[in-house]
Amino acid sequence: MRMLRSILSIAVMASALMLAAGNVSAAEDTNALGSNLGPNPAKAFKGEQCVEPVDVMRREHMNMLKHQRDETLREGIRGNKYSLTECVECHATKSPEIAGGNIRTVKPFCAECHKFAAVKIDCFECHTGTATGTRMRNLLKPKESGKNEHSENAITVGMLENFLDNKAEGKK
Amino acid sequence: MAGIDINTYKEVDGNGTDYLSLIGWLGVFAAAGVGAAFYMETQGHVVTGMSNQIVWGVPHVFAVFLIIAASGALNVASMSSVFGKNIYKPLGRLSAIMALSLLAGGLMVLVLDLGRPDRIDVAMLEQNFKSIFAWNIYLYSGFFVVVIVYLWMMMERRFNKYSKIAGTFAFIWRISLTTGTGSIFGFLMARPGYDAAIMAPLFIAMSFALGLAIKILFITSTYRVTERALGDKLLFQMRNLLGIFIAAALYFTVVQHLTNLYAAEHMGVERFILLDGGIYTMAFWLGQIVLGSLVPMVLLFHPAINRSCQSINAASMLVILGGLVQVYIIIVGGQAYPLEMFPGFEVSSTFFDGSVHSYTPSLPEIVLGLGGVATALLIMALAVKFLPILPLSLSDAAVGPANITTKEDE
Amino acid sequence: MTKTTPTALADEKIDTERRRLLAAGGAVAVATGIILYGAGAGARPKGQPASSAQRWGMLIDTNADPSDWDTAISACKREQGWGGGNNPATDPQWIRKVSIKNKSTGAQATFPVMCQHCANPPCVDVCPTGASIKRADGIVLVDKHICIGCRYCMMACPYSARSFVHEPVHNQKPHMPRGMGTVESCTMCVHRVDAGLLPACVNALNKKGSKAIIFGDLNNPDSEISRAVSAHVTRRIREDLGVEPGVHYKGI
Structure with missing residues (x-):
């Protein structure tokens, strides 16, 4: 009996969590409309169109980057379209809080969602996040x-x- | 033989302030080790004594020491399960626990000294099977599984009959493990101080001695503070065994250096270790040979003193010290001697080519190394409190007849 | 080989070659005073992997003007973004000037040593995660994405070619990610080679009119480097180890 009750309570908690998660994704979708509930990454510094549609980028960018990094580094394939350098080139923005607004860096753009999702990224331990022309x-x-x-x-x-x-x- | 059944093993009480403060201090040291590693990882290895020339320092010395001691600690269990020396049977469980905890301590140091310990998952997922390091990942993690199963077979009465086969498997595994650890150095063709097949058997001989020395100290001190009986028969048996193991390790050391001395190309590194290497030469002769091998052998074999527990304990401590020194000479000394990039030439550069590399251990490295030792001891101390590991009595009557008899034993 | 081809003759051959290539390079090259050799160093088309049809290598002339090595080293620092630290024992050095002196004859030489891009690289063999790699075209690299910083490759390298990054790194070059806790070494300017450019050290030397380092495809018998290594006896450091370095030295 006690066992049954605990299973039940776990189920209730799980469904509550799922609901909450649903709300989060709903909030993410409304970002474009300027909602303050979720992350609100800045518009790209240049260009209107990313290499893939926005929803694909949001879901898949990590896989694209990871796939291409192995191809580039280990096989020497150059010039494919999911390039981290290109991410930086378009999405790096100036901010008065960073180096007095003198440099363009992609870190705030990435941090916007990554802080929200509590996912630590390792890219900029080695890669520069600064656009360099x-x-x-x-x-x-x-x-x-x-x-x-x-x-x-x-x-x-x-x-x-x-x-x-x-x-x-x-x-x- | 005296009845060795489940009832003869009992947890230690471990409620006194002595026990609690021991646990506390070990915990403090273990935590300090983790703290030191955190400091090294956030500031970078620049805060250590290591450099681009001495890439492995004191943490590796402690890690390798603990790992080879771990495999050696299992030996006493193997002596009874595999080789039928029943006198060691009461120590089977303790041997397995010591092996597990020493390996855990060693691996902790090894992992925390990585440049990117946060990527330990990468080490598990991405493997290059040509690398002896990658094999070691399997040998180390497999060792935990194999020894836990062996321990289970020994502790569960229904499965006792399988302990021989589990023990045999564990014995083969531990020989492979120490071979793997020795081969980390043996497989390095570029370094004149390494690059020798003898590294593997040398490490195995060292592991026998180190594991047994640690076990003797652990047993004598635990049985004294818990006021359990420890008879001379078992103690003397271990004493004789330790003496033989020290001699074996010394033998491999002699062969290693003799072989190198015969090859003209290795003259340089041999001169460095044996003759004019400053601290390394002193450490070799004084630390490894005199204090770590000859003095303990006298303590263990000289009939005038070898019947006292103090002698045996002192010898065990010296063996541990000598072992640490030996691993230090192998790891740090082997790197301090420059690579022979241009044999026959004097070499110099901004990267210190051709000159003996200097290394001064830093505090964080030492704290990390000691943290690994503390972790190993902490696991042992907790294990003997919460599991029936230690026999209630190791008196002569309880341990049964020895298979090897010596004059003193009669 | 040298027995039948006197050095003077070989040098003349190279000079002829230089003139021929200069002419092929076109008027602009002559006008700006730039000597550039693209022979064999072609940009790989987009999307194509490096191929084992090529084997990139270098030939270092140890009799060159010693100031050339400073040129090469500072070009490397500028290109890859290393150097400038204050801790000689821990600062990375991708390429360094090594001086040797024969103990019995007193003869001396100074030349650069960097990753030798071995065909049988010990660093690749020992790396537990497979972060040390040799590309199909023979360039040896560290995949810093999966390097755990164990430094076993540094123990294994016969040339002390690798450095461990002991301190935090900032302002990396976009084409050369570098990070604390990982190992790094000469990449033979893989990013430039893939784009059909010469490695930065070679380029800098060529710009000042020096041919102290020749870069090219050792698999292509018509490449300048192949012709040079077949005209002279060259040596590779610790050839006895059998690691087959891709970097040849002339004059030691």
Whole structure:
């Protein structure tokens, strides 16, 4: 009898939790409408359209990033679309509280939901969360057609880089 | 033989202030160890004495010491279950408990000294089966399972008949485990101080001695404070065994160095350890050889003094000290001697190539290491209070006839 | 090999090669005074994995002007974002200048040592989690996502090539994540190589007109590095260990 009662009370608690969870997800959906109940991540610094629809990004971004990180690092596949650097590039925002508003960082954007969900992320222990401009990124971007142009490509891109370096160093 | 049945084992009372303060102090040390690790992880390993040249320091010394002692502690159980030496049968349960707790303490130190201990789940999930380290993860976790099953077979009367097979399996497992631990060093081809197959048997011989020394100290002190009977027969038996184990460890050490001395390419590292390595040379001759091996053997074998409990305890303490020193020389000394990147050349660089690397243990490292020791002792102390581990009596009558008889035993 | 090809002849061959490549590089290269060799170092198209058809390697000329090594090291620091610490024993060094002196003859040489990108890397063998990896094209890397900081690879490396990050790191380069508690080493500028660029050290040397380090594909018999290593006897550090490093040294 006591056993039955405890099972019952567990069931009641569980359903209460599920209801609460339902409310949370409902609250998340209303964020776009400006509700203050849930996390409210800032609009992207640039661009209107992420690499996938917003709801897909919210659910799947961690899997996409994890999948691509292994492909990039271990297999050397470059240029696929779920790139953490690109996340930073678009979603990093300036805030007067961070470095006096002089840098764009993605950390507040990530923290908005991650604090709410109490999920600790490890990305920025190593990766920079600061947007650093596009020059180097563009240089390092894989070219759409790479066949048999390798050496020419290298020379052209390397030259461009050197040109920019020299310019930056004040030489001509 | 005297009746060894379930009723002869009994929990210690453990209600006195002495016991409680012991538990308290061990708890404080264990907590301090965790605190030290937390400090190291938040500040970075820069607060330790370790560097890019000495990458494993005092925490590894304690961890390896505890891990090999763990496998050695199980030996006394194996002596009775596997090799039929019934005199050790009353100590079977204690051996298993000591093995488990020493391994837990050692692994705690090992894990907390990682650069990213928060990623311990990664170590469990992602494994490179070419790595001896990855094998060790299985050997260590498997050891817990195997020893717990063995303990269960010994403690559950219905299953006593399986204790021989469980014990045999545990014995094979522990030999593999110590082989794995020794091979962590034996498999390092680049380091002149390691890179030798003898590391595995050397570690096994050391484990026999260390595990038994810790067990002798634990038994003599526990039986004194609990006022239970401890007869000379068992004590002397363990004494003789300890002497043989010390000799075995010494033998492998001698062979290790003789073999290296014969190879011209290893002259440098041998000179360093045996002749002009400063602290390491002193630690080797004074700590490992004289205090850790020769003095204990005299204490254990010299007929004028080897019948006293004090001698045996002193010898056990010296063996533990010598073992710690030996592991220190292997781990830290082996790294302090520079890599031979250009044999025959003088080498120098901003990265300290070619020069003997310096290492000074820092407080957090020592506290972490001692925290592991405290954790192991804490588990043992709690186990003997809450489980029927310790025999009520280890008097000569209770332990039954020894299979090996010596002059003193008659 | 050297017996039949005197050094002078070989050098001349390389000079010819330099002129040929310069011409191929086009007018801009000459105009800006940049010497760049793309031979073999092609950008891999988007979405394609590194391939074992290539084996990236380096040839280091130990007789080069010693100031070249400072150029290479500072270029590496700038590119990858390491250096600048105050703790010599614990600060990471991805590439360092090593001086050797023959004990009996007194002959000396100075040259850089970094990750040798072994074909049989001991660090990869010993890594418990598989964080130490060798890419299909021979570049040895640390996957910091799963590195637990056990430092066994540092024990195993015959070249002391790896560093443990002892302190918190800030302001990492976007292409080079670095973090406390993990191990790191020379990546052969994998991010640049994949984009068809030369490693930063080689690029910096080329910019100042030095050929002290040649980078390229050892599997491609027509690459500059392959021609160079077949023209001269080169040595690799601790060849006796059988780890087959990808970094060759000329002149030691």
